Amino acid sequence: MDTVGRFLLHITLFLWFMTAVEIAATSAPVSKPNCSSHCGQVAQIPYPFGIGTGCYLDDWFQIICDNSTSPPKPFLNSTGLEVLEINIEGTLKVASPVTFSNCSHKPSGRQTANLEGSPFVFSQKNRFTSMSCGGIGLMTSLSGSTIGGCLSICDDTSNLLRNNSCSGLNCCQTTIPSSLSTFRTSFGEITNAERAKLCKYAFLVDQDWFTSDSTNISDIGHMDNVPIVLEWNLFNYTSFDIYGKTNLTDSTDMDCTGGSCFCSKGFQGNPYLLHGCEDIDECEDPVHFNRCIPGICINYPGRYHCVFPDPRQSRVNLAIIVTGTVVGLLFLLVGAWWLRKVIKKRKKIKRKEKFFKQNGGLLLKQQLSSGEVNVEKIKLFNSKELEKATDNFSADRILGQGGQGTVYKGMLADGRIVAVKKSKIVAGGEVGQFINEIVILSQISHRNVVKLLGCCLETEVPLLVYEFILNGTLSQYIHHQNEEFPLTWEMRLRVSIEVAGALSYLHSAASFPIYHRDIKSSNILLDEKYRAKVADFGTSRSVAIDQTHLTTRVHGTFGYLDPEYFQSSQFTEKSDVYSFGVVLAELLTGEKPVSVLSSQESRSLAAYFLLSMEENRLFDILHARVMKEAGKDEIMAVANLTQRCLNLNGKKRPTMKEVAAELEAIQLSVKFSNVQQNFAEVHYVRSEIIEPCDVVSISTASCMDSGTGSSLDVQPLLSFKSL
Numbered sequence: 147m148d149t150v151g152r153f154l155l156h157i158t159l160f161l162w163f164m165t166a167v168e169i170a171a172t173s174a175p176v177s178k179p180n181c182s183s184h185c186g187q188v189a190q191i192p193y194p195f196g197i198g199t200g201c202y203l204d205d206w207f208q209i210i211c212d213n214s215t216s217p218p219k220p221f222l223n224s225t226g227l228e229v230l231e232i233n234i235e236g237t238l239k240v241a242s243p244v245t246f247s248n249c250s251h252k253p254s255g256r257q258t259a260n261l262e263g264s265p266f267v268f269s270q271k272n273r274f275t276s277m278s279c280g281g282i283g284l285m286t287s288l289s290g291s292t293i294g295g296c297l298s299i300c301d302d303t304s305n306l307l308r309n310n311s312c313s314g315l316n317c318c319q320t321t322i323p324s325s326l327s328t329f330r331t332s333f334g335e336i337t338n339a340e341r342a343k344l345c346k347y348a349f350l351v352d353q354d355w356f357t358s359d360s361t362n363i364s365d366i367g368h369m370d371n372v373p374i375v376l377e378w379n380l381f382n383y384t385s386f387d388i389y390g391k392t393n394l395t396d397s398t399d400m401d402c403t404g405g406s407c408f409c410s411k412g413f414q415g416n417p418y419l420l421h422g423c424e425d426i427d428e429c430e431d432p433v434h435f436n437r438c439i440p441g442i443c444i445n446y447p448g449r450y451h452c453v454f455p456d457p458r459q460s461r462v463n464l465a466i467i468v469t470g471t472v473v474g475l476l477f478l479l480v481g482a483w484w485l486r487k488v489i490k491k492r493k494k495i496k497r498k499e500k501f502f503k504q505n506g507g508l509l510l511k512q513q514l515s516s517g518e519v520n521v522e523k524i525k526l527f528n529s530k531e532l533e534k535a536t537d538n539f540s541a542d543r544i545l546g547q548g549g550q551g552t553v554y555k556g557m558l559a560d561g562r563i564v565a566v567k568k569s570k571i572v573a574g575g576e577v578g579q580f581i582n583e584i585v586i587l588s589q590i591s592h593r594n595v596v597k598l599l600g601c602c603l604e605t606e607v608p609l610l611v612y613e614f615i616l617n618g619t620l621s622q623y624i625h626h627q628n629e630e631f632p633l634t635w636e637m638r639l640r641v642s643i644e645v646a647g648a649l650s651y652l653h654s655a656a657s658f659p660i661y662h663r664d665i666k667s668s669n670i671l672l673d674e675k676y677r678a679k680v681a682d683f684g685t686s687r688s689v690a691i692d693q694t695h696l697t698t699r700v701h702g703t704f705g706y707l708d709p710e711y712f713q714s715s716q717f718t719e720k721s722d723v724y725s726f727g728v729v730l731a732e733l734l735t736g737e738k739p740v741s742v743l744s745s746q747e748s749r750s751l752a753a754y755f756l757l758s759m760e761e762n763r764l765f766d767i768l769h770a771r772v773m774k775e776a777g778k779d780e781i782m783a784v785a786n787l788t789q790r791c792l793n794l795n796g797k798k799r800p801t802m803k804e805v806a807a808e809l810e811a812i813q814l815s816v817k818f819s820n821v822q823q824n825f826a827e828v829h830y831v832r833s834e835i836i837e838p839c840d841v842v843s844i845s846t847a848s849c850m851d852s853g854t855g856s857s858l859d860v861q862p863l864l865s866f867k868s869l
Contacts, residue, residue, distance in 0.1 A: 174415030174424040176234065177201065185211035186218035192234045192416050194380070203380075203418075206264050225259045225266075230373055234416055236406045237269065238378055241371035242350055245331040249345035249367070258350055258374075260288075261327040265382060268326045269375040273319045273353045275312060277366065278346030282334030283318065293329055296320040300341060312356075312363070322350070350374050381405025399423035399448070412448030498604045505569075505608040506581040524588055525600030525611075532556065532602055532609055536566055546619075548668075548682065551607075555614065563614040564599060569607045584610070586660055586683045594648035596671060596681040615671035615679050624667055624732050635775035637676060638733040639784070639813055644678035645670055646806035649726060653719045653802050661717055665725035666706045666739070667732050705739030705750065710796045720796035723805065724752075727791025731755040734785060736769035752792050759789050783812045 176192040177183040181201035183191055194203030197220075202208045208223040220229040222240065231239040242259065246252040261267060276283025280300030285293040296318035312319045322329075331349070336342045351372045355361055366372060381404060400409050400417040407417035416422035428434040428450035429443035437443075441454035502508075535556030536543050543554040551569040558564055587598035602609040620641060623633045645665075652660040664682060671679040706728045708721035728739050731751050739751045758767050764785050765773065772781065787808050793799050800808070 175419060175422060176416045178419065182211070185209065185220040186215075188220050188229060188231065190234075191220065191229075191232055193418050193422075195232055203383075206266075224264060225261065227259055228371070234418075235408065236378055238266065238376040239352065239373050240376060242374040243371055244347050244349040244366065244369060246345070246347045247333050248343055249347060251368075252347070252370075257330055261376070264327070265380060266327070266376045266378050268322060268350065269377045270322060270324055271353055271375045272322060272350045273356065274322055274348070274350050275317065275319045275356070276333075276346070276348040277312075277317045277363075278333070278348075279316055279344050280338065280341050281336055281344075281346045283346075283348035284332045284334055285322070285329045286332055288328060288330065293326070294320050294322060295334065297334075317363075379405035380407075399425075410448060501606055502603050505603045505605075507603045509581045510584065510603070524584065524598070527600050527602040527609070527611055529602055529605045529609075531559065532566055532605075532611070534559075535564065539566075539568060556611075565612045565614045567610040567612065569609070589658065590652070590660070592648055592651045594644045594678050594680060595652075596679045612681070615681070616674045617672040617676060619668045620670040620672060620678065620729075621667035621732075623672070624736055625738055631676070632771065633733075635772055635780075636816075638772070639780075639809070639816070641670070641672075641676075641678045642730055642733060642784075643806065643809045643813055645680060645729065646726065646802060646809050648678070648680045649722055650802040650806045653722070659719065661719060662722050662725075663717055664703060664706075665722055665729065666703050667729050670729070703739075705752075708796065709794055718796060719801065720799045723791050723799045723802055724796070726802070726805065727788050727799075728752050730784065730788040730791065734769065734772055734781070734788065735767050736772075737767070756789060756792055759785065777816070780812060780816055783815075784809075787812075 175183075176190050177196060178193050178201050181193075182197045185191060185197060191197060191209055193201070194207045195209050196202035196207065197209045197211050206224045209229060210221045210223045212219045212221060221227065222229055222238075225240075227240040227242065229238065229240055233239075243256040244252075245254075245256050245258075247254050274283065274285055274294060274296070276296055276298055278298055279302070280298060282295060282297050284295035287293055297314075298318040299315050301315040311317075333346055333348070345367070347367060349366070349372050352375045355373050356363060383405070398410065399413045400407055400423045402408075402417070409415055409417050409423035412426055412428070413423040414426050415424045425445070425447045427445045429438075429445045434450055435443050438452035438454075441452050444451050444453055533539065535558050536554040539554055543556065545553045545555050545565060547553070551567050554566045554568065556564050556566045584598065584601055587595075596615060597613040599611045599613060601611065617631075622628075623631075649662065649665070652662060662680065662683065665680075669680065669682045671681050673679055706725040708717075708724040710724075711717050711721045728751060731737075732739065735751065735755065737751050737754075741749055741751070754767070758764050764781075768781065787800075787805065790798070790800055791805065
């Protein structure tokens with residue numbers, strides 16, 4: 147039982163310890179705050195070294211990071227030496243030049259940097275090395291006196307440089323004196339004149355690098371630099387400022403001797419920074435932690451201590467500890483779960499608020515408060531409802547794509563089929579266009595204008611929900627053959643009347659005049675009875691009643707755009723008339739508004755149509771079905787109206803109200819002509835079967851009424867046919 151109790155105690159203490167210590171220790175700082183601590187492959191640049199103004203002790207410790215190379219390279223600005231590694235404990239590894247003599251592939255005379263007067267000296271970890279065939283390599287002072295050197299023996303028969311050996315054959319090495327700050331490399335005289343002409347080179351090099359298995363010293367002859375070790379200290383700095391530390395001896399976490407500072411035992415970091423030495427948590431070290439088992443490890447500044455449990459502790463106390471630990475863990479888990487739920491809910495609320503503002507919610511609120519939006523007609527959908535309706539906006543549900551968004555087919559929970567428009571862009575002016583479309587559509591109540599059902603503002607991109615229009619766009623029927631339902635002349639005329647009526651309503655019958663600004667055949671939809679529905683009011687504008695035009699950035703579709711609007715950026719109701727004229731030209735000719743395959747003169751349908759009218763070539767460009775089904779007078783009436791709509795001078799174009807009236811008159815003329823033709827055929831058949839009216843038992847009055855009615859009805863309608 148005691149064994150089980152101890153085992154449970156160990157587990158309890160371990161769990162308590164794991165909840166008490168920090169999850170991860172942050173690494174101690176090495177550079178000043180807001181100063182870069184790395185450059186290229188050099189991961190640490192500790193203070194007193196630094197990059198940038200105020201980041202280094204003085205000019206001797208300034209590091210320049212050359213970003214023109216890849217990767218970037220750090221250089222010691224005072225000496226121009228490339229820095230390879232910096233150790234906070236007082237060493238610095240740099241790239242030092244190799245001195246060549248009589249080597250055709252290398253320049254002669256390159257020397258090691260002069261460190262005299264600097265806080266740097268050459269470390270005795272370096273070795274002066276000379277590589278030649280029986281040559282003498284010398285180290286001399288600036289005055290010319292010899293400091294050191296070595297002689298190599300020439301051996302052409304063996305390659306003793308393998309295994310990085312430099313034992314005197316073709317290569318020799320020697321140590322250097324302490325505190326060496328400057329020297330020059332030269333080569334002594336060789337009695338053998340032929341050997342004196344051979345290539346030779348000497349250099350100071352880090353002995354550890356020279357003897358490393360990864361170094362091939364046979365390749366040094368092709369190198370420009372080799373690594374050397376420098377030692378640095380602050381011995382000559384009588385009152386240096388170590389980032390705010392005025393009295394270094396008072397610090398308990400560091401020691402300074404001989405111009406160098408070190409973090410005390412149990413601490414790590416940069417002793418030259420304020421609070422740069424941080425305590426090492428020995429209890430995070432598995433070695434120290436295991437030493438404390440079956441007790442617990444407690445960390446103190448600079449040390450740690452093991453606390454072992456009292457073996458005489460009663461089982462009751464053990465049960466209390468275990469129970470308390472379990473209950474504490476349960477509370478911790480429940481608290482963490484609750485906190486996560488609260489944070490997730492707050493994030494969701496903030497996300498919705500962000501999207502609401504981003505999607506123009508504040509602008510919509512402003513419009514609602516001003517009374518411009520008919521609130522009863524606008525429903526605010528939630529995102530889940532529309533995601534379910536469109537099968538998470540599946541690509542299979544896409545009905546079409548345009549400049550302002552993608553339209554998806556969806557089915558609401560009540561079974562209604564709808565079209566959901568998902569905006570592509572939600573920034574700046576595009577948000578204004580989105581809210582503008584809501585405002586415009588909320589004011590419109592017309593059977594030939596697509597109906598807005600609602601919107602959703604809580605998603606990443608704004609959504610509009612429209613009634614679903616079953617049979618696609620007018621453009622599809624004009625420019626693509628549909629054998630199941632061909633676009634007859636009667637249908638073309640009816641659709642043009644419905645669209646003209648809708649635009650006339652927008653211009654003159656709505657609460658405020660509304661300019662659509664993007665009338666085109668692809669923005670005219672056809673419902674289940676093939677009735678026209680004007681759609682896509684994203685670029686529309688409502689204007690004050692006393693305004694004659696709207697100055698704005700150019701919007702619209704090339705081929706339908708009013709030339710006057712394109713030049714002046716002043717959109718009037720006559721600009722919509724021009725675009726509608728292009729649609730009429732499409733209905734008459736079956737051609738696209740712009741054709742890149744056509745010649746220059748016929749590339750624009752509007753220009754081509756006007757040219758054909760001027761040259762009396764209209765019937766050469768008409769669609770075959772129009773030629774087959776429509777009468778010449780009807781065609782000319784619609785063509786003349788189209789020509790007037792496309793007039794380059796906007797003032798000479800008719801209004802949409804006049805256009806709608808003329809199209810209706812043409813339709814009535816067509817119907818009356820058909821009735822008159824049918825009546826003539828019936829009258830001819832009857833005259834062969836029965837006697838004239840005065841012979842049979844039919845009253846003269848009835849005959850006269852019939853004849854008079856026909857005569858009166860014909861006269862005014864014939865005048866419309868000649869338009």
